[in-house]
Amino acid sequence: MAARPDRMWNWRELLPVRDPQHIVYLGEGGTPMFHARRLGETLGLPHLWIKDEGLNPTGSFKARGMAAAVSRAIELGAREFVVPTAGNAGAAAAAYGARGGARVHVYMPQDAPPANRAGAQTAGAEVILVDGLINDAGRLAAAYAKERGWFDLSTTREPYRVEGKKTMGYEIAHHFGWRAPDVVVYPTGGGTGLIGIWKAFEEMQALGWIDARRPRMVAVQAEGCAPVHRALYAGAERCEAWPAAHTDAAGLRVPQPFADEMILDVLRRSGGTSVVVSDGAMRNAQECIGRREGILTCLEGAATVAALRALLETGLLQADEQIVCLNTGTNLHTALPPPKDRVDG
Numbered sequence: 005m006a007a008r009p010d011r012m013w014n015w016r017e018l019l020p021v022r023d024p025q026h027i028v029y030l031g032e033g034g035t036p037m038f039h040a041r042r043l044g045e046t047l048g049l050p051h052l053w054i055k056d057e058g059l060n061p062t063g064s065f066k067a068r069g070m071a072a073a074v075s076r077a078i079e080l081g082a083r084e085f086v087v088p089t090a091g092n093a094g095a096a097a098a099a100y101g102a103r104g105g106a107r108v109h110v111y112m113p114q115d116a117p118p119a120n121r122a123g124a125q126t127a128g129a130e131v132i133l134v135d136g137l138i139n140d141a142g143r144l145a146a147a148y149a150k151e152r153g154w155f156d157l158s159t160t161r162e163p164y165r166v167e168g169k170k171t172m173g174y175e176i177a178h179h180f181g182w183r184a185p186d187v188v189v190y191p192t193g194g195g196t197g198l199i200g201i202w203k204a205f206e207e208m209q210a211l212g213w214i215d216a217r218r219p220r221m222v223a224v225q226a227e228g229c230a231p232v233h234r235a236l237y238a239g240a241e242r243c244e245a246w247p248a249a250h251t252d253a254a255g256l257r258v259p260q261p262f263a264d265e266m267i268l269d270v271l272r273r274s275g276g277t278s279v280v281v282s283d284g285a286m287r288n289a290q291e292c293i294g295r296r297e298g299i300l301t302c303l304e305g306a307a308t309v310a311a312l313r314a315l316l317e318t319g320l321l322q323a324d325e326q327i328v329c330l331n332t333g334t335n336l337h338t339a340l341p342p343p344k345d346r347v348d349g
């Protein structure tokens with residue numbers, strides 16, 4: 005690459021790839037932050053912002069983590085990858101693998117969003133459908149990785165995906181003139197981005213870019229799968245496996261996050277909290293964001309906006325605070341109910 009690589013790689017001195025020639029680039033990062041004025045008005049929150057990660061390659065912020073992990077692993081000599089995924093991570097791993105000239109094997113629950121499956125296959129990955137959830141896919145992937153010597157890209161089991169996702173933290177602070185917003189609301193599955201954003205704030209302070217102020221980190225989970233929320237309110241150090249996890253927000257269908265201790269630690273140390281929302285509330289919020297702002301979010305992203313009312317009602321959010329909601333993906337991967345017939349005029 006002749007010129008300085010842009011977007012996420014603008015921060016490349018803080019990323020794990022040593023030689024820029026090894027950067028596997030598809031345009032990840034550098035996503036816009038939208039002031040959600042109309043939406044904020046209806047909620048009584050004048051300083052509400054949405055960072056739109058749906059504009060990333062392959063349609064989700066998984067691109068950031070996979071760009072960092074695949075680039076660094078290829079630099080270290082890996083040529084074959086395996087990833088268990090609830091959906092988006094599979095398409096992202098497949099795309100970055102293809103771009104980097106590597107083979108990718110994707111283990112995906114059979115009820116993962118069809119768009120993710122199609123994306124992974126189009127990028128040439130081998131897709132293995134698993135009768136179970138992401139944790140079951142993870143066990144299979146880990147076993148094959150060990151047996152065949154493939155590089156395992158499982159969430160937080162390798163160090164580099166967090167590094168890619170931490171760049172969201174740099175972009176957020178940069179947007180506010182090197183200041184932390186008051187609150188960051190994050191739809192939490194495996195927790196990579198939550199941990200990454202927090203790490204970015206610690207690094208930026210160490211570098212002298214920001215002061216000691218930190219955002220309160222809020223994890224949003226689905227009613228049908230809320231292991232982090234339950235552990236936080238039970239005062240536990242670890243999450244118990246959530247039985248029969250179910251939600252249409254595939255990214256939140258993680259019954260037992262591997263990095264549970266780190267997630268809970270970030271929530272507690274930041275003075276943050278967790279919120280649970282129903283799939284119905286996510287769909288309502290998705291429509292509300294679309295109508296008021298023209299931002300078409302995924303269900304996971306919509307969950308962060310759905311959580312705001314509960315946060316306001318319980319006094320965990322003040323109306324004049326600077327709030328960043330992360331829309332983690334495009335709405336094109338969401339399985340939508342058939343549209344209602346609407347006749348204009």
Ligand SMILES: *Cc1c(COP(=O)(O)O)cnc(C)c1O
Pocket residue numbers: 064066092093159191192193194195196197198255256302304305332333
């Ligand atoms: C993976 C995913 C999440 C959860 O992200 P984590 O960093 O693993 O907690 C949220 N939303 C979408 C769209 C995802 O693909």
